[in-house]
Amino acid sequence: MTNMGVEPDESCKDKDDNEATPKNRKKTVIIGAVGAVVLVVAVALFVFLYFLPYSEAKGEYDAALEQFNAEVTALEERNSELDDSIERLSQVVSAEGLPIDELLLSVAQDVIKEGQEYPKDSAPAAPEPTLSIEGVRSATSDLRDLTKSVSEMGDYDDILTKVNDTETEFRSMIANFSTANAEVIWVNVDQENTVLRFVAKLSNPNNYTLRDVSVEWTALDAQGAIVGSHSGSQPDIPANGFVYYVGGAGSANLSGTPANVELKVTADGLLTNREAPVISVENVQLVDNGFSWYTVTANCLTDTEIKSSQVDGQFIVKDASGNIIGADFWSADNLPDTIEANGRFGASMDYFDLPTIPQSAEAYMYYRWD
Structure with missing residues (x-):
């Protein structure tokens, strides 16, 4: 008996495929829509929950x-x-x-x-x-x-x-630095013994002490010829202050009779803040010994230890009007080499044949540094 086969109906298969396609498309559309919504929501959440707050914080x-x-x-x-x-x-x-x-x-x-x-x-x-x-x-x-x-x-x-x-x-x-101003304020010449004495005022216009100033004086006769000279360093000059310089020479150091003295600064010096020993002068006395002989005495006190060889004394005598009528320089020849701090010493100077009767005297003690 012959097995009779039946051929599959192709038209039925195509029918089934055609029937599935619309369903698949619908499903795809739904999935796509859902994905789009999810993406939009995710972006919105990112923007509102992170990007905007982060941007604001940044x-x-x-x-x-x-x-x-x-x-x-x-x-x-x-x-x-x-x-x-x-x-x-x-x-x-x-x-x-x-x-x-x-x-x-x-x-x-x-x-x-x-x-x-x-x-x-x-x-x-x-x-x-x-x-x-x-x-x-x-x-x-x-x-x-x-x-x-x-x-x-x-x-x-x-x-x-x-x-x-x-x-x-x-x-x-x-x-504004300026060296000392050197001014001769009094000159006297003993014509008989050819002795020259003068007083100069060395002023410091600076706001600090002026040290290492040197001056040179020149003695001139009546014709203007040089008859003597001397140069040397001066003690420290206080800020905006002055020191007196009594100078001169005797006949042994003069080649003629002086009539005038010129004084100039030869070393400008330096500004300093060093403190020189302060030698106070007290109880200056003018004693009339008679016979035109006068003696000036003074008591001195040093605040620090000093070498007596470096003490430079100046004595000035004035008349009743305050004019200088006599002056001389003093050195500590009769004192020990060293005077201790708060040490006292005396100084004196004799004057003979002054032009008028003296009424007052002044004494100054300066310290010359080596």
């Missing part, structure tokens, strides 16, 4: 960073201002040929050293923001705290004032 951070950088720049400028001030002072006191001694220069050098060693502030690094919103906000908060801290750094007012005032002071003393 904007606040950037503004805080700008303010922080401004304060850092201001601090760097204050540091530079201090450095520049120190450099200007250094240039002033390191110039050559200054009319200032090492002791006084050391005052400025100490200020320079103080400025160089003064602790300068430096700003810390800014905190970096993270990708999290809270991280950015935390960095912003830290940055604002650092900005306030940096704004309070660099308080150099005290040292800046000290450096700048020192520069101004030293520039002024250098620019």
Whole structure:
């Protein structure tokens, strides 16, 4: 018996495929729509929950960073201002040929050293923001705290004032420096014995003591010819003050009879802040011994130990009108080599045949440095 096969109906298969296609398309559309909605929702959530808050936080951070950088720049400028001030002072006191001694220069050098060693502030690094919103906000908060801290750094007012005032002071003393003014205020010549005596006033116009000044006097006769001269250093001249200089010579050191004396400064000296021994003169007495003989006595007190050979005494006698009528220089020939601090010594000078009756006397004790 023959097995009769039945061929599959192709038309039925195509029918089934055609019937499935619309369903698949609908499913695909639904899935796509759902995916689109999910994507939109995800983007919206990202924008509203992260991007916008992060952008806002990052904007606040950037503004805080700008303010922080401004304060850092201001601090760097204050540091530079201090450095520049120190450099200007250094240039002033390191110039050559200054009319200032090492002791006084050391005052400025100490200020320079103080400025160089003064602790300068430096700003810390800014905190970096993270990708999290809270991280950015935390960095912003830290940055604002650092900005306030940096704004309070660099308080150099005290040292800046000290450096700048020192520069101004030293520039002024250098620019306005002037050597001593030497003025002869009295001249007397003993014609019979050919003895010259004169009184000069050495004035210091500076605001600091003037040391190492040297002067030279020249004695001229009536025809203007030189008949004698002498040069030598003078004691320290106090700031805006003066010292008297009694000079002269006897016949052994004069080649003729003087009629006039000229005095000039031969060494300008240096400004100093050294303190010379103070030799106080007390109880100056003018004694009339009779027969036109007068004696001036004085009690002296030194505040520090001194060498008697370096004591320079000046005695001046005046008449009733206050005019000088006699003067002489004094040296400590009869004193020990050293006089201790708070030590006392006496000094005296004799005068004979003064032109008028003396009414007062003055004595000055100066200290000449070696």
